[in-house]
Amino acid sequence: MQKQRIAIIGAGPSGLAALRAFESAERAGAAIPEIVCYEKQDDWGGQWNYSWRTGIDQYGEPVHSSMYRNLWSNAPKEALEFAEYTFDKHFGRPISSYPPREVLWDYIDGRLRSSNARDKVQFATAARWVQYNEATDTFTVTVEDLKTRTTSSSEFDRVIVATGHFAYPNVPSFEGIETFPGSVEHAHDFRGAEMLADKRVLMIGSSYSAEDIGVQAYKMGARSVTLSYRSKALGHDWPQGMEELPLVQRIEGNSVHFINGEVREFDSIVMCTGYIHKYPFLPSQLAIDSPNNVYPSGLYRGVVWQENPKLYYLGAQDQWFTFNMFDAQAWYVRDLILGRTALPSVQDRAAHIESWSKRFSELSCVDDEVRFQADYIRDLIENSDYPMFDLDSVVEIFIAWQRDKAENVLTYRDKQYRSVMTGTMSARHHTPWMRELDDSLQRYLSQ
């Protein structure tokens, strides 16, 4: 039987989870399909690949990563640990619960470093267009080799979309924004808070980006940090010099008017207003069109495109869980492709979607959402041979983490948590987060 050909688009944590899933099946003796992974950056790691560039990159492609200098994990690493490649295995000794970007890149890379996964990835190669051919039940995937600027097309039986959904910014407009003489940038283009020293800074938004870039600005000596919320304030016990105000109403030069009548002067605005699902290489019949949430519509078990079940998505959900969720998704997709698990009929899939959508629509609080995502991952792992892990303990970690942040948003990263995979307690880091300006792997592992 002619080998299936599988295209994976994107080599971030999700795409790499798919490569790892097939690799682990191959190591266990299974015959696996021909796999080609297209990655538009020069290296893998997705968001975790910091670049000083913003907007358009050296090839003329939209810059992918939204990460910035001095970015550290914003949740305990014990919540994202791979179930089949633990922190102990990679680092050989306990490390703190909140590593910086480069350390987590090293962990992602480490899992595949000694495998042949890299040979399956075509770097500096951007997916341009995916066309489904009804007659042959295949996909024509057209890509551009960004170095030679040449396009080429080839046929695949299945396509795995793993391009992430935190790279195309959602940039709303505000009355008078064009009169603001200071710097206006979206969190996607934020690369470091050094320039915010002595500045009066406004963050628009009240989620993770607003929270962390706000704290980064405070850490680097901003004169004042104001977060403007639309639906709900973060409600932390903010340090002196940080405040939350409701939504921006209009902007007049340097002064910003808020809907509660307050007015403040600012030097810089960072729009922490989230991201959109965007797949320029997909016809709309194959493309997710959903806000950022834990149950985007159109997907069976969060991964199979209901309208064309030979197309899969990894990492499409809003992310409490990340690395180990992408693994659970990848193992399940692999088993569908290898025929190890059967794909239910379109009607059964529709019923499954309907029941999970109903539960999703009834979620009332954040803790509900985390439990929903844990149950979602449990459902996937029960349908593949990915090692089950104590999902309920990870839910407790997320709940404790939220309390830590509410108590002190400057020191929550100094807390320690225990791995649910190995039982190892994280190390007490050599330097409190607020005093550490060097986010390198070398500095982090130095003492």
Next chain:
Amino acid sequence: MQKQRIAIIGAGPSGLAALRAFESAERAGAAIPEIVCYEKQDDWGGQWNYSWRTGIDQYGEPVHSSMYRNLWSNAPKEALEFAEYTFDKHFGRPISSYPPREVLWDYIDGRLRSSNARDKVQFATAARWVQYNEATDTFTVTVEDLKTRTTSSSEFDRVIVATGHFAYPNVPSFEGIETFPGSVEHAHDFRGAEMLADKRVLMIGSSYSAEDIGVQAYKMGARSVTLSYRSKALGHDWPQGMEELPLVQRIEGNSVHFINGEVREFDSIVMCTGYIHKYPFLPSQLAIDSPNNVYPSGLYRGVVWQENPKLYYLGAQDQWFTFNMFDAQAWYVRDLILGRTALPSVQDRAAHIESWSKRFSELSCVDDEVRFQADYIRDLIENSDYPMFDLDSVVEIFIAWQRDKAENVLTYRDKQYRSVMTGTMSARHHTPWMRELDDSLQRYLSQ
């Protein structure tokens, strides 16, 4: 005979020139093909459509325009005047030789305002993929309606690519660039010099963007402005506080080392390093891959894609001439499509390309290049019914303009030139450029 269907991609000055060319033929009684123009912005005007946005726009598309607040024409308007819609016709009275952006947008828009051209344009619609079908000798053009996020495909007999080539930035890297704590942006993302007041600013590059953004920074009170050239300095008689240095060697925090050993401290860097030809919606067999010059390879008469003569480009050249060159190109392409002028054989086209390439390769100085482009336009106009105009006088305007800039880069925009179309002498403006901070149409036409 079933009407031909023509797709125009882009509604900047080039795309609008094509719409105008067909409209003028229709007004003169000719039957014209069905024309659909796709424009990804919400309005037409291309670069001349200022947006406060940078990087990625509200639809998740790369922001197109590179223009900024307080941008004024950087060459006399008498060099770009439409031969069949003069400044006198539009403004009804003499205006200065160097209008601001909004005034030239008004002039571009004015020519088509009373026509039905707008009905032929689908705004907020981005070309996604153009596929040539050998069997039917047609192009399948797939576009996305950015508002509804739905893609659709339709067949066209011919495609006119008018997407410009000053929107995808060329962003080189420099050793240590990632250590620069100040702001680093490309000219494409520059929106105004207000923030450069009291700053020590470095422009990398020595062409129009470096020249004008440097002067803008000086005008808005920068502490110092340094332009770093690679091949050749601009060599103007710079005012105190502006200087030219050779190329950047490396960057260490705020200090920049130049290849002649000089070192300077800077607060902001603007990379005025030009743009790349980029057509993400085209297979490479149909896509220009050329540096920015007056004779990009692969085009017959600068407009017909040699390898597939049913695909045309408008505005692909480096631009001394602009609006009236795009008109001459559009009129010629129209006449090819309407069959009014015959397309030579592929061999004859190749010979024509070879002779003009040879002449292009022998150009030695700037004045040669301007004359080359004037002769290029003459060759086009002689092959269509676009009104011929005194191209040699325009060449003289360009030569005098260069002298003006070399003498005083702050006041060259206060000079006056005579229209070659109407003989009207431009007006002396009510305010010297260096003292005018309001670039609005209303202010410009106020006295």
